[in-house]
Structure formats: structure tokens, C-alpha cells
Amino acid sequence: MLKVEGITRRFGDVTALDDVSLEIRQGEFFALLGPSGCGKTTLLRIIAGFETPDQGTVTLDGEDLLALPPNRRPISLMFQSYALFPHMTVAKNVAYGLERERLPRQEIKQRVGEVLETVGLTAHASRKPAQLSGGQRQRVALARSIVKRPRLLLLDEPLSALDKKVRADMQLELKRLQHDVGITFVVVTHDQEEAMSLADRIAVFDSGAVCQVDEPVPLYERPRSPFVAGFVGANNLFEGVAGDADGLKSEEFGVLAGRPMTELAAGGKALLAVRPERVELVGESEAGGLRGSVLDVSFYGGVSHISVDVPGRIQPVLVAVQGASAVEAGAKVRVRWNAEDAVIMAVDQ
Incomplete structure (x- = not known):
């Protein structure tokens, strides 16, 4: 579905991504795993359209993704900070993107209602973000991302702001949600346990390069490099x-x-x-x-x-x-x- 070929991105003397190539399948939960500063978020921003690579291509179903501006790409990016509008209710936060597209009011209402039910927030539709827990705010951000029915949902450290108990609950919730809505998820994380529990496949990054791409069990039991052996578990x-x-x-x-x-x-x-x-x-x-x-x-x-x-x-x-x-x-x-x-x-x- 998504093909990344030969992507390189430099910031002055720093090479954030060095000839990175990946293939992500339709309906897959794919994780980009690595330490801070290894280039995984830069790759996510290139896919979303907020960064331009120095070289390489990114295609979605064979079509050039880099030629499209961010707002024309069938992609949603859920930010690490959630970036909710504090003055809007939960329902208005979720509806915002659909209203910007000027969809019919009845369709917006129906789609917002459906997605709030999916993430279990129907009873909180009229509340403001400040009245919600961290886990609930995360669900609002997810609802806002999936209500537009993107082909691809990008998540940048989606659980980093949550405490351990809520993190464990939301890991199960994310996996269930991805299965229910059928959208391809790409998640950036530095947490090995999070990647292992969520992802169908994992790409391990180090210093701007991909060290290994594998399913969780082979990645854990058969690391192919000293870095992967030391970093994953x-x-x-x-x-x-x-x-x-x-x-x-x-x-x-x-x-x-x-x-x-x-x-x-x-x-x-x-x-x-x-x-x-x-x-x-x-x-x-x-x-x-x-x-x-x-x-x-x-x-x-x-x-x-x-x-x-x-x-x-x-x-x-x-x-x-x-x-x-x-x-x-x-x-x-x-x-x-x-x-x-x-x-x-x-x-x-």
C-alpha cells in the first residue's frame, strides 16, 4: 500500500534519514521503533507532508504522495500532544475536520456519532477536553483522526503522556480500534513493549537507517544486528x-x-x-x-x-x-x- 524508497533527509550537517526504504501493507499495524533522534518522526512527517525529503520517493497505491500537499493526502496524523481545541466540546473537536470540508450537517452528525461510539465517548460528547482524563483525551484525538476515514493513520508517540495502567488499557484499545475501522496504522514509538504488543511488523531505526524489519516474535528471538539485540528487550x-x-x-x-x-x-x-x-x-x-x-x-x-x-x-x-x-x-x-x-x-x- 505505502512504499518508501531511498528517502534521505538532511538538516545541515545532520543526516536524519539515510536511504530509508520500507513497504507497509494494507490494513497493517506498523511500528517505527528506535531511540530519540533516530529519524522515525522525520519519516512520519515526510509521509504526512510536513517535511520534504532531499531524495527518494513515497507512493500510496502506486501514486506519488510527495506531489500532493498535506491537506490533499488521504492521511491523518495524530500528534503526540493530541492538539485538541480547549474551547470546543468533544463532539465539535471531532467534527472540525468534516466541517472544514463542508460536508452536509446531517452526514457530519452521523459520522461523529458513529466514531464517538466506536471509541466509547458518546456520553462525553458535550464535555470540554479539560474535563477529561488523559486516556479520554487520547480517544478524542483518535476519533478526530479516524472520522475523516483516511487510508493511513500516523501516530507519533500516541501513549507517551499516559500513566502505566492507562497505557496498558489504551494499547488494547488501539489494537481493537484498528481492527474495527480497518485503517492502516503507522505508529512511532521508542517503547519496545508498546511496539511488540501493538504492531504486526516493526521497523527498528538507528541513526537514520533501518536496521531490521520483522514481526515481533522473530525480531525478539532472532535479532540480526548488535544494535537490535541490545535495544529490543x-x-x-x-x-x-x-x-x-x-x-x-x-x-x-x-x-x-x-x-x-x-x-x-x-x-x-x-x-x-x-x-x-x-x-x-x-x-x-x-x-x-x-x-x-x-x-x-x-x-x-x-x-x-x-x-x-x-x-x-x-x-x-x-x-x-x-x-x-x-x-x-x-x-x-x-x-x-x-x-x-x-x-x-x-x-x-
């Missing part, structure tokens, strides 16, 4: 060189079990990544693994995080186990994992 990273067979050769620990993502040159610098929940914690007398001692045990309700100090390693190894852990700080243990649960990737030299 917690990971235990080990440095070394690629061996002749499976495994990473480490000066400190010998050969560590793992599977390479792609074909690696023997002796080339490489990185092994293993997720905390894939690491097994066993007694010191058990065979295999790395010997260490427990530094700290943190209980988070459904899961416990255990930090293990392994001699020869600066960072502790993080282990995640379900429920409360019986192990205590100071215990002598071993950490180990299966080869298929660890990913080995090349490090750019």
Missing part, C-alpha cells in the same frame, strides 16, 4: 570470534553455544546474544555452563530477575524465571543455555 551479550562450527569462541569462556544468524567468516568478530528467560540457573555442582555467584534477586510479580556475577565478565548475566525465586544473593551457581536459544551475529569491523 533485555539481552546477555558476549563478545568473541566466529568458530568453524556453531558457537562463539571467547577468550574468557572458551566456546559458547549458539547458532549463527547468517554465514559467518571463521575468525571474524562476532557477538552472541541470549535472552534472560532462555538462561537456566543451576547448582554449582551441575555440569556445563559458566560458574558464578548471585548478586541480586528482584521480584516483579510474575517474574524474578536474577543477576549473576561471572568471573571474567564486566556485566552480570541476567536470568529471568517465572514467579518467586528460591535462590538468594551470594549463592554459588552456574548459568547455561541451549545452542538453539542463543544467536550469533557478525560485528561490523
Whole structure:
């Protein structure tokens, strides 16, 4: 549906986007994920028409989108601040765009009523934004965006202003809403959990470039670069060189079990990544693994995080186990994992 090809955007000496190419499908919930300043919002603004790229093309169903002014594009952009009119009621805020298009009054009334029912705000139609909670204001902004029935809805950090409980509720609400209205959603976020829970596919950005585009589970379990491995969720990273067979050769620990993502040159610098929940914690007398001692045990309700100090390693190894852990700080243990649960990737030299 939406095709971004070779988009580059510079601001003076700073390259915000460097030859970015993406394809977004009809009806998809697509996330642009990355740290602050990586270029994801700049790309969103180019799609919306508020920025002009230095080079590259953006097409919607094969038609040149860059040739159209922002108000002629079948796209809505929901701003991070929501940008509601404080003097207008909820209903008037939602109707504003339709009134600017001079649609018949009865059609406006019908469409506003339908969309307020969809987002669960029918009872609040006559209230002003100041009388609403943060989650309700976010729903008003969403209603105003979808009432115009755009082909594409762009959301810039849509949940960043909400507290944790409301964020969790609104993540479910956004997913339900996207399914109900059938509009393609593109969301910008720096929150990995938000992207993983919402999106059908995720593009991970770093320094203006796309590192990896994948569905949430493959992205999490099979990162293709050191940046993705370190940015998307917690990971235990080990440095070394690629061996002749499976495994990473480490000066400190010998050969560590793992599977390479792609074909690696023997002796080339490489990185092994293993997720905390894939690491097994066993007694010191058990065979295999790395010997260490427990530094700290943190209980988070459904899961416990255990930090293990392994001699020869600066960072502790993080282990995640379900429920409360019986192990205590100071215990002598071993950490180990299966080869298929660890990913080995090349490090750019």
C-alpha cells in the first residue's frame, strides 16, 4: 500500500534519514521503533507532508504522495500532544475536520456519532477536553483522526503522556480500534513493549537507517544486528570470534553455544546474544555452563530477575524465571543455555 524508497533527509550537517526504504501493507499495524533522534518522526512527517525529503520517493497505491500537499493526502496524523481545541466540546473537536470540508450537517452528525461510539465517548460528547482524563483525551484525538476515514493513520508517540495502567488499557484499545475501522496504522514509538504488543511488523531505526524489519516474535528471538539485540528487550551479550562450527569462541569462556544468524567468516568478530528467560540457573555442582555467584534477586510479580556475577565478565548475566525465586544473593551457581536459544551475529569491523 505505502512504499518508501531511498528517502534521505538532511538538516545541515545532520543526516536524519539515510536511504530509508520500507513497504507497509494494507490494513497493517506498523511500528517505527528506535531511540530519540533516530529519524522515525522525520519519516512520519515526510509521509504526512510536513517535511520534504532531499531524495527518494513515497507512493500510496502506486501514486506519488510527495506531489500532493498535506491537506490533499488521504492521511491523518495524530500528534503526540493530541492538539485538541480547549474551547470546543468533544463532539465539535471531532467534527472540525468534516466541517472544514463542508460536508452536509446531517452526514457530519452521523459520522461523529458513529466514531464517538466506536471509541466509547458518546456520553462525553458535550464535555470540554479539560474535563477529561488523559486516556479520554487520547480517544478524542483518535476519533478526530479516524472520522475523516483516511487510508493511513500516523501516530507519533500516541501513549507517551499516559500513566502505566492507562497505557496498558489504551494499547488494547488501539489494537481493537484498528481492527474495527480497518485503517492502516503507522505508529512511532521508542517503547519496545508498546511496539511488540501493538504492531504486526516493526521497523527498528538507528541513526537514520533501518536496521531490521520483522514481526515481533522473530525480531525478539532472532535479532540480526548488535544494535537490535541490545535495544529490543533485555539481552546477555558476549563478545568473541566466529568458530568453524556453531558457537562463539571467547577468550574468557572458551566456546559458547549458539547458532549463527547468517554465514559467518571463521575468525571474524562476532557477538552472541541470549535472552534472560532462555538462561537456566543451576547448582554449582551441575555440569556445563559458566560458574558464578548471585548478586541480586528482584521480584516483579510474575517474574524474578536474577543477576549473576561471572568471573571474567564486566556485566552480570541476567536470568529471568517465572514467579518467586528460591535462590538468594551470594549463592554459588552456574548459568547455561541451549545452542538453539542463543544467536550469533557478525560485528561490523
